[in-house]
Amino acid sequence: MSAYRTRVVIVDDHAIFRAGVRAELAAACEIVGEAEDVAEALTVVARTEPDVILLDVHLPGGGAVAVLDELPDGPRRPRVLALSVSDSADDVVGVIRAGALGYVTKTIAGPELVNAIERTREGEPVFGPRLAAYVLRAFTAEEPNENDLDRLTPREREVLMHLARGYAYKQIAARLEISPRTVESHVGAVLRKLQLSSRYEISHWAARNGILDGADATG
Amino acid sequence: MTSAEAIERYPVPLASVALAGAVLVASAGDFGAKLAVGVLVAIVAIAAARLLRRAWRERLAAGIAVILLAVPLAGLAAALPLSHAPRADRWAVASDVTVLTLFVAAAILVFVGGRRLVLSRRHRDGTPWASLSANGRSVVRARRAGRLLVAAGTLLVVAGVVVVAVAPRGLAGLGADWAGVVVLSGLAVMGLLVAPALAAIAIVGRRDRRERERALQRQVVAAHLHDSVLQTLALVQRRLDDPAEASRLIRRQERELRDWLAGRDPLRPDFLAGALQEVVDEVEAELHVEIEQEVLGDHPVDSRVGLLVDAAREALRNAARHGGVPIRVLAVADGPTTEIYIRDDGPGFTLDAVPVERRGVRDAIIGRMAAAGGSAVIDAAPGAGTEVVLRLPNPTEDGR
Numbered sequence: 252m253s254a255y256r257t258r259v260v261i262v263d264d265h266a267i268f269r270a271g272v273r274a275e276l277a278a279a280c281e282i283v284g285e286a287e288d289v290a291e292a293l294t295v296v297a298r299t300e301p302d303v304i305l306l307d308v309h310l311p312g313g314g315a316v317a318v319l320d321e322l323p324d325g326p327r328r329p330r331v332l333a334l335s336v337s338d339s340a341d342d343v344v345g346v347i348r349a350g351a352l353g354y355v356t357k358t359i360a361g362p363e364l365v366n367a368i369e370r371t372r373e374g375e376p377v378f379g380p381r382l383a384a385y386v387l388r389a390f391t392a393e394e395p396n397e398n399d400l401d402r403l404t405p406r407e408r409e410v411l412m413h414l415a416r417g418y419a420y421k422q423i424a425a426r427l428e429i430s431p432r433t434v435e436s437h438v439g440a441v442l443r444k445l446q447l448s449s450r451y452e453i454s455h456w457a458a459r460n461g462i463l464d465g466a467d468a469t470g
Numbered sequence: 471m472t473s474a475e476a477i478e479r480y481p482v483p484l485a486s487v488a489l490a491g492a493v494l495v496a497s498a499g500d501f502g503a504k505l506a507v508g509v510l511v512a513i514v515a516i517a518a519a520r521l522l523r524r525a526w527r528e529r530l531a532a533g534i535a536v537i538l539l540a541v542p543l544a545g546l547a548a549a550l551p552l553s554h555a556p557r558a559d560r561w562a563v564a565s566d567v568t569v570l571t572l573f574v575a576a577a578i579l580v581f582v583g584g585r586r587l588v589l590s591r592r593h594r595d596g597t598p599w600a601s602l603s604a605n606g607r608s609v610v611r612a613r614r615a616g617r618l619l620v621a622a623g624t625l626l627v628v629a630g631v632v633v634v635a636v637a638p639r640g641l642a643g644l645g646a647d648w649a650g651v652v653v654l655s656g657l658a659v660m661g662l663l664v665a666p667a668l669a670a671i672a673i674v675g676r677r678d679r680r681e682r683e684r685a686l687q688r689q690v691v692a693a694h695l696h697d698s699v700l701q702t703l704a705l706v707q708r709r710l711d712d713p714a715e716a717s718r719l720i721r722r723q724e725r726e727l728r729d730w731l732a733g734r735d736p737l738r739p740d741f742l743a744g745a746l747q748e749v750v751d752e753v754e755a756e757l758h759v760e761i762e763q764e765v766l767g768d769h770p771v772d773s774r775v776g777l778l779v780d781a782a783r784e785a786l787r788n789a790a791r792h793g794g795v796p797i798r799v800l801a802v803a804d805g806p807t808t809e810i811y812i813r814d815d816g817p818g819f820t821l822d823a824v825p826v827e828r829r830g831v832r833d834a835i836i837g838r839m840a841a842a843g844g845s846a847v848i849d850a851a852p853g854a855g856t857e858v859v860l861r862l863p864n865p866t867e868d869g870r
Binding site for chain 1: 580671762764800802811815854857
């Protein structure tokens with residue numbers, strides 16, 4: 252175990268869930284703060300300057316996106332791992348677009364959560380199979396578009412497909428005969444494409460990409 | 471009490487008073503004065519009767535009796551000193567006022583009674599929840615009260631007609647030029663009393679409908695939760711000795727509840743996503759494993775896709791028996807070729823080291839896919855898990 256303990260703030264409106272996560276992380280991480288809504292989260296984060304925020308997608312006061320929008324920019328900006336019971340694609344893709352580095356479901360096992368937090372601190376996207384499938388679905392359903400931001404390169408799609416099939420970065424690197432760094436950079440590129448298009452309204456984006464009902468909507 | 475509250479609490483009396491004033495101004499004559507007095511007397515008499523009824527511990531019939539007696543008497547009493555006419559004409563004026571009072575009171579009683587009947591109906595069959603929560607006796611009482619009041623109103627009308635009939639001058643005594651005023655005023659009174667009643671009925675009806683719809687939704691939700699979540703919770707409590715089975719039940723319920731909350735249509739077994747979900751459920755139940763599934767795109771199941779699904783079932787069983795959790799299924803059905811990836815994190819194996827029985831399963835998978843016109847690839851390496859990739863080209867639309 253590394254000597255450094257990642258400093259984590261847990262933001263979730265369910266006290267029981269916070270207590271559970273705190274217990275699971277106690278050995279590996281330093282929990283420097285907890286918050287249960289958007290305003291409290293911003294206060295706690297400003298005070299404690301954590302490495303990683305474990306952020307529930309559904310929060311009173313504007314949701315995870317409101318927190319992500321208000322976080323300070325620059326080197327002091329904490330990295331965010333989104334955590335949710337939701338499996339609604341627009342919720343999940345929404346927080347990723349707003350700047351979360353990864354997404355895990357609340358059913359994740361303790362050791363895996365610790366691992367995901369470590370990776371988030373390193374700045375590595377935590378891209379589980381489910382999130383990969385959402386993103387693929389979002390990009391696949393879309394009509395051909397001239398904007399490169401709206402398209403995945405064949406390589407990015409291949410990497411995402413492997414993630415959705417359940418392969419880890421290293422395994423993907425071996426299968427595609429590229430370096431793990433390159434896999435990471437492909438995933439990072441997909442994240443940026445999602446985030447850079449954030450000037451659009453979420454619903455607009457989602458509709459255009461067929462996540463919402465209006466799969467035939469023109470954008 | 472602010473004027474707004476007063477209007478809210480006593481809309482009918484206040485409206486009647488306003489009307490009395492309006493008619494008074496409009497006809498500015500003898501009849502207007504008589505009608506205004508009639509309205510005021512009717513309202514005061516009814517209010518007094520209600521007070522008395524309360525004093526008599528809610529004895530409705532007694533209250534109505536008081537109204538029936540008090541209204542004409544009060545009308546007479548109010549009218550007699552009013553007139554400046556000679557003594558002989560006073561009785562005529564008094565009978566006019568009494569008749570008008572009777573009709574006004576009748577209208578008020580019919581309105582109040584009708585409203586009670588509507589309200590009691592709402593209690594009775596307004597909403598299933600209201601009918602459950604409403605006290606049966608109070609509903610019956612409200613209905614009885616409504617009927618009694620309507621009957622009392624009708625009686626007053628009859629009384630009014632009788633008074634007109636036996637009055638020395640009859641209706642004609644009101645004077646030819648009065649007839650039109652009487653009819654118009656009557657219509658105005660009825661309009662003002664009936665219009666709010668109709669509006670009330672319409673509003674109550676709308677509210678009833680809304681409440682019924684809401685209750686229906688609640689019932690649908692309750693029924694759904696009962697059939698699904700509560701049943702599963704009960705099952706889980708009884709299966710605590712079998713954690714694998716309990717966990718399977720929980721996850722299946724969770725998936726179902728999520729779909730339902732998100733308003734997603736239940737998966738259809740005649741489409742790939744639904745057929746695959748059934749297979750996943752089946753293998754989870756049979757072999758006590760966790761399987762995560764994602765489907766991109768969807769299309770209907772035909773006989774070839776049926777073979778694909780069967781092959782997927784075999785691959786899942788294989789993974790569940792020999793592989794390691796988690797088992798993951800990814801189906802990609804949005805391109806020219808439908809692909810299903812079934813992956814487990816097991817130890818992996820080289821094709822040379824395939825156990826004989828596993829080879830048999832593998833043949834079943836490969837054989838099925840070949841029969842369907844597709845292919846099956848088993849991709850396994852020590853340390854990297856095992857992945858079965860099933861591919862089935864979709865027929866093109868023009869059949870080529």
